Amino acid sequence: MDRQPLLSVRDLEIRFRMRHGDLTAVNRVSFDLARGDRLGIVGESGAGKSVTGFGILNLVSKPGYIAGGRLLFEGRELTALPEEDLRQIRGNRISMIFQDPMMTLNPVLTIGTQMVETILAHRAISRAEATAIALDRIRKVAIPSPQKRLQQYPHEFSGGMRQRIVIAIALLNSPALIIADEPTTALDVTIQADILELLLGLCQSEKMGLILITHDLAVVSQVAERIAVMYAGTIVEIGPTAQVAGNPQHPYTRGLLGALPQRVPRGGRLNQIPGMMPTLTRVPEGCPFSNRCTLCEEVCRRRVPPLEPKAAGCLAACHLLD
Amino acid sequence: MNTDTLVSIRDLHKHFDISGGWLDQLRFTGGRFARRKTLVQAVNGVSFDIMEGETVSVVGESGCGKSTLARTVMRLYPPQAGEVHYRGRRIDHLSREQFKPYRTRMQMIFQDPYASLNPRMRVRQILEEPIRFHRPKTSGSEVLDRVAEIMQQVGVDPEWRERYPHEFSGGQRQRISIARALAVDPEFIVADEPIAALDVSIQAQILNLMMDLQEKRRLTYLFISHDLSVVAHISNRVAVMYLGTLCELAAIDALFDRPRHPYTQALLSAIPRLGAKGFQHQRLTGDVPTPIDLPSGCVFHGRCPHANDRCAREVPTLRPQGQETLVACHGVAEGRLPD
C-alpha cells in the first residue's frame, strides 16, 4: 500500500459569481481520503456539501468556479488538468451517484445500451466484452434476471431498482472513488437500508473509496468510517464516526445530534438550535456558527477558528475547545 | 361509543379513476368495445378512532395511501365508501355549507412549506382569510390583533406580516402554515408530513412547537409521516399502513418494543440508527405492488417471509393482540410467527 492518500483536498474554495459580487459556497475545505476509505459529509441544506462533491470532479456549473485550493487525486492535480483528461477521470476513476437516478439514466435508451456505451466511451473493447461487463455489474448490484433487465427502459424499474442500476453504471469501469450525493434521500426506509448496505458491501469488496454526502447523520454513521460535518461552507468537525456520532466536540454537531428524536426520551423536548443556517450572503464574521451558538464568546465573533486536532482524534473548528 | 372519541374513521375506501376521458376508457376486447376504468385503490377499508387530546400517527412508505387517508378525512377527497364521524356525528356526507362549521374545528398542515402558502398573498392576508371567512363580524382591528397573536404564538415576528412567503425560510413558512391552521381555533389538526421537507435542526423546532401548541390548546393530532423516529417521538398511538390497508395499530411503546406485523418489523428494523455499525435490517423481497392491481388476500403476502396459502387467499382483519395492539395478520392470529 502506498502511503499517499487516494484523494487529498486542500483549502478548496468554491465561489459563485453573483450580481452583487462573489459568494463563497465552500470555504477552505481540506480532507484526505485513503484508498478504500469511506468518508461521510453531513450538513443541512446550504451547507455546501453537494458543491464540495461537484468541486472534487471539477464539475461546478456556472456561475460557480473553483477559486482556490488543490485537489490531488491519485497523484494528479485535478484543478490543473485539461478538460479532456478530466473527462477520462470522471466515470472512469471517479463515479458519481445522484439523488435522482434519472440524472444519470437516459429515459429513451435501454439500460443495456447505456451501460455498454459508457464502457465503450472509456475503453477500447468489443461490444460483446462490454455487454459481459455490464451483465457482471448488474449481478453485483443484485438485480434479478439481469439478461432480461438489460433490455428494459428506465421507466420499467422501481425507484430502488433504478438507483441500483445507477450504482451498477458507476461501477462499470471499476472506479477508485465513488461520490454519492444523497443517494437514498428519495427512497423509502426499507429500500434505503438495502441500497446503503449494497453500497457499503461493494466498497468493501471492490476496495473503492466512498464519499457519501447526506443530511442524515444516522445514515452516515452506518456507512462511513469518518464523518465531516459542514456548516455554511466550512468543515466544522471531522473525525472517526464513533467519535463524531458518539461524542461530538463542536457545538453545532452537538446541537444537531440533540435535535434527533432518537437521542431524546419519547415525547421530551428536542434540543433546538436557535435560528437557522445563514444564507451565503450573511455568514457572520469570525466563526460562521457564532450567531446561533449558545456558548459564543467575544473571540468567536472576531476570528475564524481553525480546524484543529481536539480530543480523541477529532478535528474541530472552535475557539472554545482545547 | 367512547365519550371522548373525537374522530372515528369507519371502513374508509378511496379510489382514484386514472383512466382519463371517455375515449381513453374504450378497450377492444373479445371482438367488441367495452368501457373499462383503471382505478388506483389508494385506501381500502381503513378504520380507527382518534381520542381527544392524543396524537395518532399514520406511517408507511410512499404510495401506501397515508396522505390520501388524511385528505379524505379532511374532505379534500370524497370517499367511495365508509364513514367519518366527528364527536359522534357523521360528517362525510354533509354538503359544503353544512360542513362549514366543522372547518373551524378541523384544520390541516401541509408538507411542502414552499407550495402551501399562496406566493401572491402577504402573510397578513393569508392569516386573515380564514378568520374573516368564518367570523365575518370580526372588526378590522380585532382581526389584526388576532393575526399578531397567532404569529407570536408560532414564533414569527408580527412585524413581518406585510411580507410575502418567499421572503421567509422553510421553517418560518411552516410556522406560518401552522398559524393559518390555528387562526380559526381548531381542536383537531391533520398534519401531512409537516417536517419532511425541513432540515434536521428546523425539524426539531417545528416538532417542539407542535408539542407546545398541543399542550397549550389541547389539540388532537393526526400525524402523517414516513419517518419512524419522528413518529416514535411525538405520538401516542401509531397506525402502520401498507398498500392502502392498516397492518397494525398500536400504542407507541407496544409498537416499538414488540412490533407484531411482519411489515412493521421490517420497517422498524430499517430505521437508520445513529452509531450502529453496518446493517441488520430485515430484507423484503420484491417491489411494492401497484395499488392498481392489488394482490389477493393479505396485500403484504408477496413480500412476507412468513406467508402461506391462507395469506394469499383470505384478507386478514384487524384483531387485538395484547392490551394495546391491533394486528391484521393471519400469522400473528394463528401464533405461527416467531417472536
Next chain:
Amino acid sequence: MQGWRGFRKSYFVYSFLRDPMAMGSFLCLAILVMVSFGAPLIAPHDPYDSSTIDIMDSEMPPLWLDQSDARFLLGTDSQGRDMLSTMLYGMRVSILIGLGAVALQAFMGIFVGLVAGYRGGRFDAFLMRLADVQLSFSTYMVAIFFGALFQAAFGMGRYEQLAVPLLVIIIGFAEWPQYARTVRASVLAEKKKEYVEAARVIGLSPGRIMWRHILPNTLTPVLVISTVQVANAIMSEAALSFIGLGMPVTRPSLGSLIKAGFDYIFSGSWWITLFPGVALVVLILSINLLGDWLRDFLNPKLYKA
C-alpha cells in the same frame, strides 16, 4: 416611493438593463406608442379633417426628392393627405385594435380556461373541444366571413362607423382559445399545489379559490402570450385591411394605408406603401422582441437546459 425604489433595484430591471435588445425594442415601442397616441398634438395635419385636404397635393414625394413640398415630410398619398400624419393616426388605430382584441381574447380565454381547468371532467372536455374547433378555423377565415357578412348586412356606410369595435370583436373571438389553453394548463398545475388545498380546508367557495388564489398565480404565462398576441392581432388587422375587409380608407390603419398605396406602387409613388409598411414591421418586431425577452426572463429554466 419605497415600492418604486424596490422596483428599481429588482432583478427585473437589472436584467432588462443588461439586455440591449430588450432596451432597444422597448425604446422603439415606447416612441411608436407615444407618437401615435399623441398624434392629435404632434401630427402636422389632421387626416380626418377633409377641409384641410387638397386633392392638388396628391402623390407628393418625400422631402428629399424633387417636386416635394416643404409641408409634407414623407410626402402625401393619393388623396393629398400628409403621409406622416396619416401614418401616426393609422398606427393609433392599429394599436387600439390590437390591444382591444387582446383584451377581449384574454377576458374570454382566462374565464374559460380558469373554469375548465378548475372544474375538470366533462365540463372541461366540452370547453376544450370547443376551443379546438375554434382553433381549427383560421383567424382570417372567421374574420373574412363575418366582415363580409357585416358589410353586406349593414352596408358600407354603417360598416365604416363600426369598423373598430367590429374588428376588435372578430379578432378577439378568433383567438381566445390561445388564452384558454394557456390558462387551463397553469390552472391544472396550480390546483394540485397545497395552498389550494389549504384554501379548500378553510372552506372557501370554488369561485373564491379560483379568483383569489389560482388566478393571480396563472398570470405570468398570460403576460408572455399577451405580447405575442398583441403583435398577432395587429398583423391580423393589417392583413384584413389589406384585402379590404378591415379599416376603411377614410379612417385608415397601417394595413389599409399599405393597401391604398399598393395601387400606386407601379406608377412610381412607392412611398405611400413603403412608409406604413416599415412602420408596421418596426412595431411588430419591437413587440415580439420585447415578448421574447419577457418570456426568457420569466422562465429562466430555458437557459439552464
